[in-house]
Amino acid sequence: MALAALLTVVLMTGGWEAWARSQGLRPADMDDSPQAWAQLRRQAGTARVAIVGDSRILFDTDLDRFKALTGEYPLQLSIVGSTARGLLEDLANDPSFKGLLIVGLADTSYFRPSGLGYGGMYMHSSERNGKPSQRSGLFLDRLLQPHFAFLDSVYRFSKLAIRPDHGWRKGPDSPYEDVWKISETYPNRQYRMWPQIETNPYLQYQARHAWDYFKGPKISNHVIAAVDVHTREAVSRIRARGGEVVFVRPPSARPIRVNEDKALPRAIGWDRMLRFAHAVGVHNDDLPPQVQNLTIPEFSHLNAACATVFTDAYVRRLTQLTPRLKLRVDAPPPLTRADCVKAG
Amino acid sequence: MIFNSLTFIVFFAIVLALHNAPFPWRVKKINLLVASYLFYAAWNPPFVILLWVSTVVDWWAAQWMVRSERQATRRAWMLISVVVNLGLLGFFKYGHFLLDNFVAVAASLGIAYQPPGWDIVLPVGISFYTFATLSYTLDVYLRRAKPAKRFLDYALFVTFFPHLVAGPIMRPTELVPQFEQPRRATSTQLGFGLALLTLGLFQKVVLADGFLAPVAEAVYDSHGKAPAMLDAWAGTLAFAGQIFCDFAGYSTSAIGVALCLGFAMPDNFRFPYAAVGFSDFWRRWHITLSCWLRDYLYIPLGGNRHGPARTYMALMGTMLLGGLWHGASWTFVAWGGLHGVYLSAERGLKARFSGWVPGPAALAGLAALTFLLINVTWVFFRAKTFGAAGVMLRAMSGTAAAGVPLVAALPMAIALGIVAAIVATHWVMRSTTIEAVVERTPVPLIAGVWAAMAFAVIIEQGQGSAFIYFAF
Numbered sequence: 001m002a003l004a005a006l007l008t009v010v011l012m013t014g015g016w017e018a019w020a021r022s023q024g025l026r027p028a029d030m031d032d033s034p035q036a037w038a039q040l041r042r043q044a045g046t047a048r049v050a051i052v053g054d055s056r057i058l059f060d061t062d063l064d065r066f067k068a069l070t071g072e073y074p075l076q077l078s079i080v081g082s083t084a085r086g087l088l089e090d091l092a093n094d095p096s097f098k099g100l101l102i103v104g105l106a107d108t109s110y111f112r113p114s115g116l117g118y119g120g121m122y123m124h125s126s127e128r129n130g131k132p133s134q135r136s137g138l139f140l141d142r143l144l145q146p147h148f149a150f151l152d153s154v155y156r157f158s159k160l161a162i163r164p165d166h167g168w169r170k171g172p173d174s175p176y177e178d179v180w181k182i183s184e185t186y187p188n189r190q191y192r193m194w195p196q197i198e199t200n201p202y203l204q205y206q207a208r209h210a211w212d213y214f215k216g217p218k219i220s221n222h223v224i225a226a227v228d229v230h231t232r233e234a235v236s237r238i239r240a241r242g243g244e245v246v247f248v249r250p251p252s253a254r255p256i257r258v259n260e261d262k263a264l265p266r267a268i269g270w271d272r273m274l275r276f277a278h279a280v281g282v283h284n285d286d287l288p289p290q291v292q293n294l295t296i297p298e299f300s301h302l303n304a305a306c307a308t309v310f311t312d313a314y315v316r317r318l319t320q321l322t323p324r325l326k327l328r329v330d331a332p333p334p335l336t337r338a339d340c341v342k343a344g
Numbered sequence: 345m346i347f348n349s350l351t352f353i354v355f356f357a358i359v360l361a362l363h364n365a366p367f368p369w370r371v372k373k374i375n376l377l378v379a380s381y382l383f384y385a386a387w388n389p390p391f392v393i394l395l396w397v398s399t400v401v402d403w404w405a406a407q408w409m410v411r412s413e414r415q416a417t418r419r420a421w422m423l424i425s426v427v428v429n430l431g432l433l434g435f436f437k438y439g440h441f442l443l444d445n446f447v448a449v450a451a452s453l454g455i456a457y458q459p460p461g462w463d464i465v466l467p468v469g470i471s472f473y474t475f476a477t478l479s480y481t482l483d484v485y486l487r488r489a490k491p492a493k494r495f496l497d498y499a500l501f502v503t504f505f506p507h508l509v510a511g512p513i514m515r516p517t518e519l520v521p522q523f524e525q526p527r528r529a530t531s532t533q534l535g536f537g538l539a540l541l542t543l544g545l546f547q548k549v550v551l552a553d554g555f556l557a558p559v560a561e562a563v564y565d566s567h568g569k570a571p572a573m574l575d576a577w578a579g580t581l582a583f584a585g586q587i588f589c590d591f592a593g594y595s596t597s598a599i600g601v602a603l604c605l606g607f608a609m610p611d612n613f614r615f616p617y618a619a620v621g622f623s624d625f626w627r628r629w630h631i632t633l634s635c636w637l638r639d640y641l642y643i644p645l646g647g648n649r650h651g652p653a654r655t656y657m658a659l660m661g662t663m664l665l666g667g668l669w670h671g672a673s674w675t676f677v678a679w680g681g682l683h684g685v686y687l688s689a690e691r692g693l694k695a696r697f698s699g700w701v702p703g704p705a706a707l708a709g710l711a712a713l714t715f716l717l718i719n720v721t722w723v724f725f726r727a728k729t730f731g732a733a734g735v736m737l738r739a740m741s742g743t744a745a746a747g748v749p750l751v752a753a754l755p756m757a758i759a760l761g762i763v764a765a766i767v768a769t770h771w772v773m774r775s776t777t778i779e780a781v782v783e784r785t786p787v788p789l790i791a792g793v794w795a796a797m798a799f800a801v802i803i804e805q806g807q808g809s810a811f812i813y814f815a816f
Binding site for chain 2: 004
């Protein structure tokens with residue numbers, strides 16, 4: 001009986017794996033987790049360059065390109081659904097971190113009144129995730145992930161089962177409002193846009209729908225002032241021990257950008273915050289025209305090819321703004337929009 | 345580590361292989377002991393010291409009790425054991441609670457006391473192994489059991505990994521004798537043990553974590569939003585299903601794991617949502633805790649031997665302390681107190697209508713009433729504050745001013761369907777056992793159900809979330 005059950009399980013799991021691959025899931029996609037984040041977070045004390053922020057800087061940074069340009073492979077500590085401010089604070093409170101911190105932000109997320117968002121689950125559990133059982137769990141997970149495409153936290157059975165509900169009941173958010181799978185994760189938490197978001201109209205539309213165009217109330221002057229003070233203090237703490245902080249504002253597509261600007265105009269958000277913190281930064285708007293209008297399939301994150309172009313542009317600009325990053329003499333030539341967006 | 349983790353699968357495979365290797369029995373027991381310490385240390389290695397303290401103190405306390413003829417000396421050793429065990433439990437589990445209440449009482453007397461900040465981490469499963477070791481010294485003191493002959497057997501009884509962190513709460517008389525003779529699972533036991541492990545994981549990973557917890561969380565963790573009546577009931581029923589699947593899932597897994605190694609452990613759940621009345625419920629829910637509380641609290645408090653008033657006091661005292669055992673919060677005390685009230689009322693009614701025998705319809709009605717009232721108690725178990733519990737109870741009773749829908753249609757429908765299936769299964773199974781049902785079911789059907797559950801566990805993947813009762 002046990003053998004018959006085992007054989008049935010193997011056959012069913014094989015069928016499920018085939019179905020997962022037919023949906024565009026790939027074994028090389030390793031999935032992210034608080035444990036994976038915690039493993040990198042423990043390396044912050046020796047990191048020369050680290051990146052913190054929300055999902056935009058996470059998707060929009062090509063770590064290999066960063067290294068090709070500067071010789072530095074940054075520690076990617078950004079977290080989806082979080083606020084860069086919470087992560088900046090986390091690093092500011094870590095006396096071992098003395099490197100260059102790149103803070104990537106989406107304005108409305110950075111200037112949210114309070115809360116760490118999804119990032120709280122990662123940050124508050126970092127100590128817990130250092131326990132032997134969790135380290136071994138991550139190790140075993142890493143052994144299995146490269147062989148099975150169906151191992152994807154967004155494609156859990158219970159999540160798939162409720163997907164048909166597109167708002168059957170008035171009032172509560174339906175599963176259709178959730179953020180479904182939009183990314184793939186590779187070693188060192190290298191995120192990339194899931195290709196299905198570019199090629200599958202249903203998934204692309206759902207992803208756009210989940211963002212709800214970043215509609216939201218105007219951010220109050222009181223909150224802006226508090227965030228400015230908080231930023232300055234955090235930056236000062238890192239500088240006091242020999243570190244440095246720079247900021248990056250990745251792009252968002254027009255339909256979202258309009259609402260972001262309504263909630264927080266650049267002049268009183270980004271510009272004032274940098275002045276107040278005596279910090280420098282790279283805003284997407286200030287990058288050269290040849291790297292503007294990159295492909296943002298679901299309006300909030302660049303596709304994989306354009307993330308490389310954006311990384312190339314912002315890292316080159318950072319090397320001009322801070323002596324902590326230097327352009328290698330053998331750095332590859334600059335990329336432009338034409339390298340990731342098909343003509344026409 | 346937890347049963348629903350990749351680490352446990354590898355760990356268990358190694359333990360099983362070593363246990364079936366041609367080693368002497370003493371070596372196999374040492375293997376199990378070392379494995380059990382590793383199992384516990386995987387969470388937080390320093391806390392293994394607490395296990396050692398508890399093991400060594402109770403071993404020597406029992407030894408000295410046996411060697412001494414003087415009652416005063418015996419009592420002193422028993423008290424040392426009780427103080428050490430309850431001291432550890434009190435400090436680690438109730439330290440914050442006691443301090444918070446002290447500060448509140450001081451403030452009510454006009455004394456502003458600001459205690460220094462301290463951060464106590466709750467050792468996993470401390471309530472379970474403390475009760476297990478306490479039962480050893482108390483049984484030896486009361487001459488209900490002889491002490492273990494070998495320290496190794498006793499240490500293994502305390503530490504044996506299947507029951508270590510969330511029960512079933514074993515008595516030394518149940519487990520120590522099993523360590524005295526070589527044990528190895530037969531192929532039937534191994535198969536049945538693995539099937540029970542699969543069933544337990546299915547309950548935990550798929551039902552509790554996958555489908556029921558999100559609905560309970562959407563209602564109970566809604567950040568101050570008052571739920572609509574339907575949502576309040578859906579959240580509470582989902583939690584009723586979640587807590588059962590979580591805890592019974594752990595017990596079933598533990599029994600299955602032990603069986604794979606050739607050891608028998610007692611049932612901890614016997615289809616509790618088919619209970620008719622609250623004494624019946626407690627004969628079916630967390631049975632090993634009920635028995636522990638009966639033997640070491642209710643009976644010493646007087647039980648039913650000293651008249652009705654004393655009986656009711658013993659009942660209430662036992663249930664209030666039983667509630668506090670579940671968590672360091674007054675809401676847990678209220679949960680226990682409510683069960684105490686139910687049990688007392690039932691006792692009174694049974695005395696008043698002693699000759700009445702309910703027919704099938706009345707029996708079904710009483711079972712439904714029991715289930716309804718059990719759900720009311722779960723509100724205090726799940727809500728973090730009395731305020732939140734009040735909001736939920738008002739919503740459930742339909743007296744809330746303006747509740748809002750919090751749960752989407754399909755997740756709610758699936759959760760309610762699962763809870764209905766659990767209750768129906770309990771009702772069908774209330775007078776039988778899984779073993780009996782398995783015996784009379786065609787093999788292909790059993791294999792198919794087993795495979796379906798295992799497949800569901802695999803594709804649910806799980807997120808390694810801890811069992812709720814680990815925090816107790």
